[in-house]
Amino acid sequence: MRVEIFCERVFVVAKFLVSGGRKLSGEVKVQGSKNSTLPILAATILCEDESVLFNCPKLSDVDASIRILRYLGCRATRSDSTLVVDTTDMKRSDIPHELMREMRSSIIFLGVLIARCGRAKLSLPGGCELGPRPIDLHLSALRQMGIEITEQHGELFCVATDGIKPSKIALSFPSVGATENIMLTAVKAKGTTIITNAAKEPEIEDLAEFLNRCGAKISGAGESTIVIEGVQKLYGCSHSIIPDRIVAATIMSAAAGTSSKVTLDGVIQNHLSAIVPVFEQAGCDISCKDGKLTIDAPYRLRSPKLIRTMPYPGFPTDAQAVVMAMTCKSSGLTVFVENIFESRYKHVDELNRLGANIKVEGKVAVVDGVRHLSGANVHSLDLRGAAALVVASLSAQGNTQISGINHLERGYDEFEVVLQSLGADVKRI
Ligand code: EPZ
Numbered sequence: 261m262r263v264e265i266f267c268e269r270v271f272v273v274a275k276f277l278v279s280g281g282r283k284l285s286g287e288v289k290v291q292g293s294k295n296s297t298l299p300i301l302a303a304t305i306l307c308e309d310e311s312v313l314f315n316c317p318k319l320s321d322v323d324a325s326i327r328i329l330r331y332l333g334c335r336a337t338r339s340d341s342t343l344v345v346d347t348t349d350m351k352r353s354d355i356p357h358e359l360m361r362e363m364r365s366s367i368i369f370l371g372v373l374i375a376r377c378g379r380a381k382l383s384l385p386g387g388c389e390l391g392p393r394p395i396d397l398h399l400s401a402l403r404q405m406g407i408e409i410t411e412q413h414g415e416l417f418c419v420a421t422d423g424i425k426p427s428k429i430a431l432s433f434p435s436v437g438a439t440e441n442i443m444l445t446a447v448k449a450k451g452t453t454i455i456t457n458a459a460k461e462p463e464i465e466d467l468a469e470f471l472n473r474c475g476a477k478i479s480g481a482g483e484s485t486i487v488i489e490g491v492q493k494l495y496g497c498s499h500s501i502i503p504d505r506i507v508a509a510t511i512m513s514a515a516a517g518t519s520s521k522v523t524l525d526g527v528i529q530n531h532l533s534a535i536v537p538v539f540e541q542a543g544c545d546i547s548c549k550d551g552k553l554t555i556d557a558p559y560r561l562r563s564p565k566l567i568r569t570m571p572y573p574g575f576p577t578d579a580q581a582v583v584m585a586m587t588c589k590s591s592g593l594t595v596f597v598e599n600i601f602e603s604r605y606k607h608v609d610e611l612n613r614l615g616a617n618i619k620v621e622g623k624v625a626v627v628d629g630v631r632h633l634s635g636a637n638v639h640s641l642d643l644r645g646a647a648a649l650v651v652a653s654l655s656a657q658g659n660t661q662i663s664g665i666n667h668l669e670r671g672y673d674e675f676e677v678v679l680q681s682l683g684a685d686v687k688r689i
Pocket of ligand 1: 294295298365393394395396397398399433434435436437438459577578600601602643644671
């Protein structure tokens, strides 16, 4: 195990050793949603007191957000999956480069700093493994809301000189982050803001539910048009984070790839409305009852034929890699079309090292199902790619060593423990 000392924090470079070819069985609890926890942690800044968040996953991206809150002068303490955040004594409105760079989605702090402090200074989030991560939709919306934004030396300087102007904002693309930043800024505007072509992801609804519990007046979250009536003050509240639908899809892929029967506890069925049909087309029996989903996979999966990623409620881009891993041994061809990010196939070369037969042409990837995968040393390059390698290694004959597990820990809470509880032979080395 390589240990790197960086600043005062120690990064342990972890690897997984997976002995594949084993069936899984049993029941697991699905963790809270990373993509709901992150914007809600930012939203606590809008309340000038204490909020309590339940079902928060233990993730490095959540830790990065907590470091930002503490830098700003807030108190944040965790006990197991409960986070208590008290933003009463917040005194800064800037986020330094090294904290911004730790997590691509830290741009979500922009709106709340402007709404609370009237100004914000943070460095541009830069790109990430998925390709450039532009924020033009965020910035044009905030400018429309009367925020003066200047970009200098990779830094954003924002000032709401005359407060936040209520506006009608038509998004050219239903960006999740932009929708969240506009909501978070508009809750304190002097009037009503309307967002059209808004993102409809469940995490947007969860954020709106948290904000309304704090005293905001938001309607239409989860639809294309969201109406935010500005209020004077927000008050901390307690809120339980929704389950992580992408982690659920990941566990389902692991079960399907190993011809297993597994039950997931804590799923919201309609959050998986575009995911479940793919597993049924592949020959799996799926049953849902009282917040539990049971998947029963056949000996060999059929190809689900065509999967194109789309904004919610379409098939989620975050599930593309793990479902691709599941189709590597299915019978027939599966065609993937990645419509959301421009380079989200970094896991393909590594899956081919395990014996898969995948070809990529631009945003299209074609998986020609093979009979067997065999263990190898592979390296993960991004969060969902890492999860895909874990899924594939479980169905490969022999041992697989997966490096770059730090990517996995951004979004999966003790994933090796989850898989071990289902009977998988996964060791962290
Ligand atoms: C959120 O990212 C999620 N992250 C992503 O999950 C997810 O893949 C994505 O939404 C799509 O569902 C969090 O919620 C923390 P977008 P976000 O703005 O907000 C382009 C994971 O694996 N775009 O909807 O960054 C952008 O380049 C992560 O958990 C602009 O062009 O996604 C991308 O191609 C990865 N200009 C597309 O829109 C902008 O101003 C979707 O981006 C903003 C986005």
